[in-house]
Amino acid sequence: MSDNDPAKWNLALNNARNLQEDVGAANVDIEIVAYGPGIGMLKLESPVGARIADAMKANIKVMACENTMRGQKLGKDDMLNGISYVPAGVTEIMKKQGEGWAYLRP
Amino acid sequence: MSDNDPAKWNLALNNARNLQEDVGAANVDIEIVAYGPGIGMLKLESPVGARIADAMKANIKVMACENTMRGQKLGKDDMLNGISYVPAGVTEIMKKQGEGWAYLRP
């Protein structure tokens, strides 16, 4: 997620939920990686904060890019509780594809 | 296709045509999957309806997401003739990547 657009954030969350419903939550691993202008999805004041909490309860991993956070002077105190962190969102996305994960960019 | 933007719809159709011209239509399988706000690409009143018909004649598969249609209260009568349907666009995109297809998100 690299867009600063709550409609996109909701779409990504819909995608994740639909995928779990369609194939069964036990049969798919899902990660949402927020970076660049998309980092707002995971800030404390995010309009989709409640949905992020629900997604994490449903075993969807939600990750913030620490490169982006540094660039925007954000600390973990500025971010939603319970999310995960990766040093660079772009590396995470590349690595997962290398491990055979599909990439979806809504 | 998850954008509600006719310029993007034309770009996706250009991509498909260019790919067929570049490598030979017999040498590549192409699917366009419309979901979320992109579903308008495949509605009866779509401004790219004629191009969709041409694409299907050129053996490009065009698929609408039934999850999205349910959410937007759309039936098959509301959609362009001759298109295909998948239960969940996101699953289709994930599965195809698992089978070795490339993913292009214009």
Place this chain on the structure above:
Amino acid sequence: MSDNDPAKWNLALNNARNLQEDVGAANVDIEIVAYGPGIGMLKLESPVGARIADAMKANIKVMACENTMRGQKLGKDDMLNGISYVPAGVTEIMKKQGEGWAYLRP
């Protein structure tokens, strides 16, 4: 890169630099492919021209789609010095994924 949006162009360039910093420039090959409305990223008057030059110095390959150039009546004289060209951007992106490259669409 298929968006006509300098903010996206900068984001793509940030992604490339962050990836090199995170995994080491010697350990990753990066290509930026500009096509469709994204071709402006590589025109002579591009607002990110200096960053493109820096990226190429850092061994990031930067490629313009000749299909798009033909459609927009652009010649190589209209484009930034030192960039590379591919007959069709879409084919390049598909081929690289077939060779195991990850795809990132910021």
